[in-house]
Amino acid sequence: MTRIIERLSEIGGDYDVLFCDLWGCLHNGKQPYAAAVAALQEFRQGGGKVVLMTNAPRPNAYVQAQLARMGVPDDVWDLIVSSGDAAQDAMFAGAVGRRVWFIGTEKDDGFFNDIPAEWADAPPITRVPLEEAEGIVNTGPFDEMNEAPEDYRARFMLARERGLKMLCANPDVVVDMGETRIYCAGALAQFYEELGGEALYFGKPNPPIYDRARRLLGLGDQARILAIGDGINTDIRGALQEGIDALFVTGGLAAEAFGRDVESPSPDLLQEWLTHHFLDPQYSIGRLR
Structure with a gap:
């Protein structure tokens, strides 16, 4: 049964390293949570990474x-590891071919243009129309504020018939942008799979992102x-799949399931919800603090 804590400091001394999510834990897509910033700073001041x-x-x-634009101070972290890092490796290795149909926005152009040094000599990745593509690279909807997966049905059915694999650079299904919930790349990938297509994932909960973090920190x-x-x-x-202890922040995506007080989840509602999901994290907390 998960143990509900009030502050990270109650258990922080038992750990050397935190793998901390961003959206819903450290910030809300627009600004950082001051209490979460302070908790991570305190952990690092105690010698943790x-x-x-x-x-x-x-x-x-x-x-x-x-993060800098949001005002997140750089003394809250030692290393940043993104799904984009792991997915980039796969793309430049040719996981979905070298001529790809790109689903995403201009803010994700760096996924193609910021080529890691180890892939500097690799054949180029070219973005082409769906009809000319060997595969799909998906970083999220073209219009994330207004589109839903269903809007892609016709194009995905064509892609499925052509046998195109989809590289999903963000397995998240939804995130909250302030008070607005938006679909992510993971929602499109799931829909593509429901239509019979094949999707490849590289962020959480899949191993590559954890392997990268361990390797870069030398753990x-x-x-x-x-x-x-x-x-x-x-x-x-x-x-849990990686054998890592987990602290579930209940005041994020699923906050409405645990009672009216975001800071103090109902133990009964929380345990019932976790049982329904067949998962039991070691710890839970309303908000990271």
Whole structure:
């Protein structure tokens, strides 16, 4: 049964490293949560390392710039690892071919243009119309504020008939942009699979993003890691599959399921909800603080 805590400091001393989600935990898409910033700063001041692990479909440099624009201080983290980093490796390796139909917006152009040094000599990836594509690269809807997966039915059915694989650079299904809930790349990938297409995933809950974080930090098998997140099927499922302890932030995507007080989830409602999802994180907290 999950243990509900009030502050990260209650358990922080038991861990060497945090794998902390961003959206819904550290910020709301527009501004940082002051209490979460303070909690991560305190953990680092105690000697711990913080990895900001995000399903953002952009290379980590772009995530860092976005955090700076929001006003997130750079002393809350040691390393940023994004789904975009792991997915980029797969794309430049040719996982979905070299002529691709790109679903996304201009803000994700860095996924193609910021070529990692290790792929500098690789054959180029060219964005082409669907009819000419060998595969699909999906970083999210063309119009994330207004579109839903159903809007892509006709194009996805054509892609399925052509046998195109889809590289999904962000397995998240939805996120909250302030008070507005928007669909992410994961929602499009799931819909494509429902129509009979094949999708490849590289962010949480899949192993590549965790492997990258461990490798870059030089973590051994004995490192004590705590994963923090509000996505039950991404952050929490991924952590538990990796054998990592998890802290579920109930005040994020699923906040309405746990009672009226976002800061204090109902133990009974929380346990019933977790049982329904067949997951049992070691810890839960209303908001990261």
